[in-house]
Every structure is written in structure tokens, then in C-alpha cells.
Amino acid sequence: MSDQLALFDKVRPEPEGLRYAADFVSPAIEQELILGIQTLPLQPFQFGEFEGKRRVASFGFRYDYDFHQLKRAEPIPAWLAEIVANVEMFVGPATRIQQVLCTEYGVGVGIGWHRDKPHFDEIFGLSLGSACKFRFRKRSGKTWDRFKIDAEPRSIYMMTGASRQIWEHSVPAVEAPRYSITFRTMTNGPDLRTPA
């Protein structure tokens, strides 16, 4: 574990591999990032014939629910380069973020229970604009083990290990507009940021 990683507050009793750090970005950077997201051509999240209420833009890669395949997306834009580098540095120098997802949640919008696609490995999530309950659940016989963090604006969470591979996560409907930037490393993918 890198020295930087030790700066994440340990969440107890947590799903293994879950970390949370408050105040990862300043209020000024938060506003810049929100403005950046608001200027993107955000589209309702599509999964097959269904459409989610949250609006998203993917960079690096995107998962295509029609073809059940990972596809290349627009490259990560320059205005996100610094925050991507900061997340990589914070987690550890070997970290290579290759997928970025910008999401806008209007009031009353959330995200249902899921695990991220196996093409992605480690997941880091920056919360912007307003707080949310970030919930976890894992089957335990006929019931569920449950866990929750209050993800404050400007905070970051990290999901690796069991928190990412075994536990599902969801965000219930938010009470004020929330934005998130999800940063993902790839399980096996080509390193798009290394010239061929």
C-alpha cells in the first residue's frame, strides 16, 4: 500500500477494500469540475432498451449494453487531466486510470444496486455538489449484510477487493443535484495512454 493510500480514512466495519477520504478537492476545484460536467453533452444512461434518469458522459472506454461489450470512447479531455493525475498520485504511482465517467443526478435520481463491469478493476468516485448515501450490500444466507457511507461533496471513495468484487453498491434518490466523477482502472485492457 502506498503512503498516499494510508491517507484514506479507514471505514469500519467496512467492506474490505473500501476507503473514503473527505475534502479531496477544494470548493473552487469542485465548482470548476461541476461546470466542466455541465458543459458536456450528457446523455441519459442507456442500458439496452432501458434509459436511466441520470445523465452521463464516458471517456476512454464505455460499456455498450446493446452489444455487451466494452467500446472505446472519446479520450479523457484535457480539463480532467489534473484531477485524474491527482487521483492516481493519491492512490499510488502504479495506478493507471483509463476510464472516466461523469454523471449528473437531478433531484430524485439515484443509481440502483449493481457491481461495475468486470472489464474495470479499481474504482474511485469523486462526489460533487451535494452529499449522498453510498450504500453497500452483500448476500448473507437469506438476508443481506449492509453498509453505508455518507459521501460528502468534495470527498472521494475507493473500491477495491471485496468492496468492488463482491459487494453491490447503490445511491438512493438524491435530495439536491449531485455530480460524480468515477475513475476506473482496467482489468486487462490496453493502455491507451501509452503511445504504440
Ligand SMILES: O=C(O)CCC(=O)C(=O)O
Ligand atoms: O455516483 C456515484 O458515485 C456512483 C456511480 C456508479 O456507481 C456507477 O456509475 O456505476
